[in-house]
Amino acid sequence: MYVNTVLVRLKINYDYEGIKKVVSKKSIESGPPSMWRYKALLPIDEDPKVGLNTGFTPLVHAKNLGKALGINNLYIKNDSVNHPTFSFKDRVVAVAVSKAIEFGFDTLSCASTGNLANSVAAHAAEAGLKSVIFIPDGLEAGKILGTLIYGTQLIAVKGNYDEVNRLCSEIAVNHKWAFVNINIRPYYGDGSKSYGYEIAEQLGWKTPDNVVVPVAGSSLITKIWRAFHEFEMLGLVDKVQSKIFAAQATGCSPVTTAIKNGSENITPVKPNTIAKSIAIGNPADGYYGIKTANTSGGYGEDIADEEIVASMKLLAETEGIFTETAGGVTVGVTKKLVEQGRIKPDETTVICVTGNGLKTQEALAGSFEAPAVIEPM
C-alpha cells in the first residue's frame, strides 16, 4: 500500500468499465456458490487462497417474524451460518488473508471483539500462517475458545476494544504482520461488499427498500450501500432506492446518537452493553456510517440490553435462527423502526444477522429454566 503524509481514508478503485465487459447476471450465476462468484468486484489479483466456501449464505424469507413485527416482506440475511466461523467476518478475512498472501506476509494479526478473532485464527490455520490476535479481556467464553482452537497466539488486553485497537494501531508499524483491520484494512473492508451483492442477487436482482445493519466500526453499513450502487452502475439492478438503517445497542451508540442529533461527527463513548461484538465506542468509519444512513434516507436507532435478549428469543422462536447479540440488536431495532413508521409494512426489508448465538450464550444466562429431568423408564 502506498503510504503518504495525508491522513485520509484509503479506498480501493476498480476499473468498472473493464468489469462491465466481463460481469453479467449470467456470469455471476454460473460462478461458485460462495462470495467468490463476485471475484471481479473484490480486491484480489490472484485466485483466492482461503475461504473458498465462504459466503452465499441464506436469505431467509422470514414470514413468521414478519408477522410478529407487522411486516409483509421481511428477509433475514443469515451470516450466522457463514463458513467457517459463523459470522460475516469470514467474508472480510477471506479477502484480507488472500491479499496478505499476495503481499508475502507470513503472520496475520488483528484487534477484535471476538468474531474477527475466530475468523483470522481459522483462516491462518487454513493458510498455514502464524497468527497473533488481540482481544479485550472479558470476552465471551465461546469467542475465546473459538479462537484458541485454531492454534493461534491469543492476547487479552485489559480494557475495552477501543483500547485494544489503539494498542494494535501503535504496534502495527513495528511488526511486519498483516493486521487485517489496520494495515490492510481497505482490502479487508471490501470483502463486506459480498454481503450486499448477495442480498441483491438473492432478491432476484433487486435491492430492498430497507436494510437494517448492525453498526460497530461502521464498515459493513457503508459496503452494503456501495455494493448496491456498484450493481446499479454495472446494470445488474435498477436504480437503488434502498434506505439503510444503522442499528446499535444503547450502551454503545455513538453512530445512532449522532444520526438522531443531526450531527456528522462522532462523540466517542465508553461501551457498556452485552452486545460486545459491536461495542466500539470510537468507530473508525463512523462518519461514513452516518453519511450512508442519511444519504440513503435511512436513520439510526438503538435498543437496550433487555430488548436485545428479547429480540434474540423472538428471532429464534419465530424463524429457528439463533443469532448472537448483534442480531438481537438488528431485530429489535427493526421492531422499533416499524413502530415509528420509518419502515412500512409492504416494503421489502432485510435484517442483517451477522453472527451466531452459540458464541454469546452468556447474554442469555438466567433467561431459561433448567430442563425438566425425568427417569428413563
Added chain:
Amino acid sequence: MAVKVRVPTPLMKLTDNKSEVMADGSNITEILNNLESQFAGIKERICEEDGSPRRFINIYLNEDDIRFLEGEKTAVKDGDEISIIPAIAGGAN
C-alpha cells in the same frame, strides 16, 4: 512542560523519521503549535483550520482519548505522553 509525542508513521517524514519527539506546552493546543514550530507542516495534517483535530485523528494523553477529557484544551504536565493515531483501524461490523 516537556512531553513525549508519539508520531504516526505517515507523519514521520515530517519529523526526520522519528517516531517519538519532545514538545513543550501547557495544553494540547500548545503542544501541537510547538510541534509545528519544530516540524513545519505537521499541524495542518493533524488539525482543521480552526485548530481542532481532524475527524480521522485520535489524540491520546497517556491512557485517555482527549475527547473524554477537555479536548485540545486538556492540560498536560511534565512526563506526560501524547499519542497521535490515525483512525485507520476498526473492528466489528
